[in-house]
Amino acid sequence: MKKFFLSPDILYRKETFGAVVFNKRLRQYSIFDTMAYSLLSIINENKGIAVEDLPEYVEDELVPDVEKLLDEWLLCGILGNEFYSTTYLERPSVCDKICKDIISFPLEVAINPTFICNQKCLFCSNEALLNKNIKELTKDDAGEFASRLFNLGVFKTYFVGGEPFLFKPLKFFIESLLAYNFDIGITTNGNFDNKDDLLFYAENKVFLSFSVQSHIESIHNSLTKNSLSFQRAVDNIKFLTNKRLPVDISIVLSSENQNNIEQTIDFFCKLGVKSITLLYPFDIGGVKKHQNLLISKTEFFQLAEQLTEVAKLRNVTLKTLGRMRFFYDPKYGPKPIKHNELFKKYFGSPGCFLCKKAIVLHPNGDIYPCDFLMFEEKWKLGNIFDPGIVDSWENGVLIDSLRNMRHPELCSNCKYFQVCQGGCPATTYLATGKLSYPAADCPMLKEAL
Numbered sequence: 001m002k003k004f005f006l007s008p009d010i011l012y013r014k015e016t017f018g019a020v021v022f023n024k025r026l027r028q029y030s031i032f033d034t035m036a037y038s039l040l041s042i043i044n045e046n047k048g049i050a051v052e053d054l055p056e057y058v059e060d061e062l063v064p065d066v067e068k069l070l071d072e073w074l075l076c077g078i079l080g081n082e083f084y085s086t087t088y089l090e091r092p093s094v095c096d097k098i099c100k101d102i103i104s105f106p107l108e109v110a111i112n113p114t115f116i117c118n119q120k121c122l123f124c125s126n127e128a129l130l131n132k133n134i135k136e137l138t139k140d141d142a143g144e145f146a147s148r149l150f151n152l153g154v155f156k157t158y159f160v161g162g163e164p165f166l167f168k169p170l171k172f173f174i175e176s177l178l179a180y181n182f183d184i185g186i187t188t189n190g191n192f193d194n195k196d197d198l199l200f201y202a203e204n205k206v207f208l209s210f211s212v213q214s215h216i217e218s219i220h221n222s223l224t225k226n227s228l229s230f231q232r233a234v235d236n237i238k239f240l241t242n243k244r245l246p247v248d249i250s251i252v253l254s255s256e257n258q259n260n261i262e263q264t265i266d267f268f269c270k271l272g273v274k275s276i277t278l279l280y281p282f283d284i285g286g287v288k289k290h291q292n293l294l295i296s297k298t299e300f301f302q303l304a305e306q307l308t309e310v311a312k313l314r315n316v317t318l319k320t321l322g323r324m325r326f327f328y329d330p331k332y333g334p335k336p337i338k339h340n341e342l343f344k345k346y347f348g349s350p351g352c353f354l355c356k357k358a359i360v361l362h363p364n365g366d367i368y369p370c371d372f373l374m375f376e377e378k379w380k381l382g383n384i385f386d387p388g389i390v391d392s393w394e395n396g397v398l399i400d401s402l403r404n405m406r407h408p409e410l411c412s413n414c415k416y417f418q419v420c421q422g423g424c425p426a427t428t429y430l431a432t433g434k435l436s437y438p439a440a441d442c443p444m445l446k447e448a449l
Contacts, residue, residue, distance in 0.1 A: 004070050004079045005048040008086035011155045011183065012040055014093035015103055022107065022155045023077055024183045027207075029107070030078075039066065040078075044090055048083055088181040091153040094390045102403065105393055108156040108358040109149060109384075110371060113137070113167035115363060119189050120225035121211075123252050123293055125285035128375050130162065136363040139169035145365075146176035148384060158185035158207070160371070162363075165192045171200070178204055187211065187250070190233030191226060198236060202245040209248040209277065210237055214257045215267030223256055234271070241272030248275040253300055254293040261303060262310055269314045276311065278304055278320045284372065284430045356403070369402055372426035373435075407437045414438075 009025040012032070019037035021030040032040065042057055043049045051070075054063045073079040094104045114136055115129045124130065137145060149157065157177055164170055164186050177184055185207035202208060212233050213220045220230040240247050249268055253261065265276060280300050281287050287294060295303075304320065311318035360368045365384040368374035381399055382392045393399065411422045423439025 001050050001052060003048050003050040003081075004043060004074060005081065005083045006040070006044050006089060007077055007080045008084040008089075010078055011089060011091060011181070012037070013091040013104070013107075013153045013155070020103065020107060020155075021078065022183065024205075025077060027183070036069070039069070041090065043079070086181060088150065091155065092151050093153055102394070103357070105152045105154070105390060106357060106359045107154065108158070109154050110358060110360045111157055111159050111173075112161050112361060112363055112374075113159055113164055113170060113173065114162040116166045117161065117163045117189075118166060118191050118226065119163070119229055121189075122223055122225070122286050122290045123254060123281045125282065125287075125371070126162070127285040134363050136167065137169070137173075137365060139172040142169060142172040142176040145173065145384070146180050146182070149177070149182070150180040152390070154182070156183040156185075158187065160187050163189055163191070165194060165197075171197050174201060174204075174206060178206075183207075185209065189224065189229065190236045191224075191229045192232065192236070195236070195239055198239065199243070199245075202240050202243075202247075207248065208240070208246075209250050211252075212237075212249050212264075212268070213251060213254075214260065215264040216260060219256055219260075223252075223254070237268070237273065238271055244272070246275065247273050248277060249273055250277040250279055252279045252281050253295060253303060254281050255295055256293060258295055258299065258303060261307065265307060265310055265314065265316070269316055273316070275317045276319075278307065278318065280320070282427055284427060369399070370426050372424070372430060402435075405435070405437065411438050 007023075007025075009023055010021060011024065012019050012021040014037060018031070018033040018035075019040065021032055021040070022028070023030070039057070049057075049070075051063075051067055054066055058066050070079060074081070112126075112129075115126065115132050115134055117124075117130050120130075159167075159170070159173075161167070165188055167173075174184060184201075184205075186201065187209045188211065190210040190212070198208075210233055212230075213223045217230040220233075221227055224230075237247055237249070251257070251261070251264065257264065268276065278300075280297075281293055281295070283291075283294060304318075308318055358370070359381070360371045360374050361384060362368065362374065367381040367384055367389070368379055369381060373379040379398070381396060382389050386392065405425060407417075407422045411417055422437035423442060425435050425437055425439070428437070428439050429435040
């Protein structure tokens with residue numbers, strides 16, 4: 001008997017258009033229509049479905065098409081051939097309250113559990129908030145926090161900061177989130193000695209990304225302003241790779257490390273690292289004081305393309321975050337990229353996901369629209385524990401104004417618009433004091449393209 005089961009890597013949530021589906025293993029989203037959502041729910045509720053049982057749920061003439069669809073889902077990892085007793089695959093939905101063209105609540109939450117940090121990275125975008133005396137959640141909040149995010153339908157959480165490993169109740173929060181089958185990530189500088197917790201996170205498939213700036217100790221430590229930073233980070237990376245546990249490293253490309261970046265990638269590949277993220281040092285935070293660190297967008301893209309070839313030879317996944325990835329990542333195809341219209345409608349453009357897909361939390365649970373707009377209280381959208389936060393998401397005056405920003409003709413008539421989509425209005429605000437399109441770095445992007 002041919003039978004299909006829902007993969008334990010799949011999370012999904014009902015929406016007005018059907019459903020959003022997230023593959024934890026591939027870390028990718030899909031948009032499903034109402035029929036596909038219904039089929040997914042039937043499979044989940046019945047703990048699998050046999051081809052012979054399809055006539056109970058669909059008309060006879062549709063059975064061959066549905067079977068073909070199930071085979072496609074099997075190939076892309078949505079379904080499997082075995083039953084897993086994983087719970088909490090379907091997230092609660094509040095979409096019945098939503099009447100606008102928006103998803104019912106953000107799918108991802110970036111959590112700043114603390115703004116305390118043991119480094120003073122020259123390129124830190126959060127420099128203005130570091131080591132401020134800001135109230136933090138406690139271990140007693142962990143259970144309610146995880147339950148709250150689950151009941152809001154959130155799929156994905158990632159801890160940033162500050163240094164998350166300096167947040168003493170971190171393990172309580174991770175354990176509570178694991179109980180609800182969240183996709184969890186932690187970005188860390190690796191400058192700590194806590195291998196027991198590190199091993200626990202890695203073995204429970206928490207995505208761990210270590211921020212390292214070079215394979216040359218003196219360069220890394222000069223950029224992070226901590227003499228122990230390099231040795232501790234490398235020691236923790238080795239600890240995990242020696243156990244064949246996955247590790248990601250993130251590198252901010254700058255004038256200090258660009259000339260030896262290929263050797264840096266080689267160094268970490270030899271340690272067993274299989275995933276590398278390249279970041280661009282935007283002209284905000286610490287970079288404003290250290291303009292010498294900036295490289296041009298053209299240099300960034302040239303390096304990225306060069307390193308893509310290097311990564312292929314080393315069998316390593318190379319990616320960037322945010323808008324930069326749309327310019328060269330192979331999986332996004334040739335330029336200009338044609339994005340699924342439904343996906344863009346609900347998730348935002350490649351330039352900006354502002355008030356579409358993700359939100360950012362301060363250590364006390366206050367919500368901000370993105371990590372570049374969390375420095376001033378005027379951008380605060382509420383608190384994650386507010387009973388009316390879903391109504392605020394739908395009807396809030398501030399969030400509505402952010403969500404409905406329009407592109408000027410300068411953008412929409414530009415031949416690069418399909419790639420750029422106007423850029424990041426938040427970085428424009430930090431540079432000019434005005435939240436608007438096009439991005440302040442628009443001329444540099446045109447030069448790079």
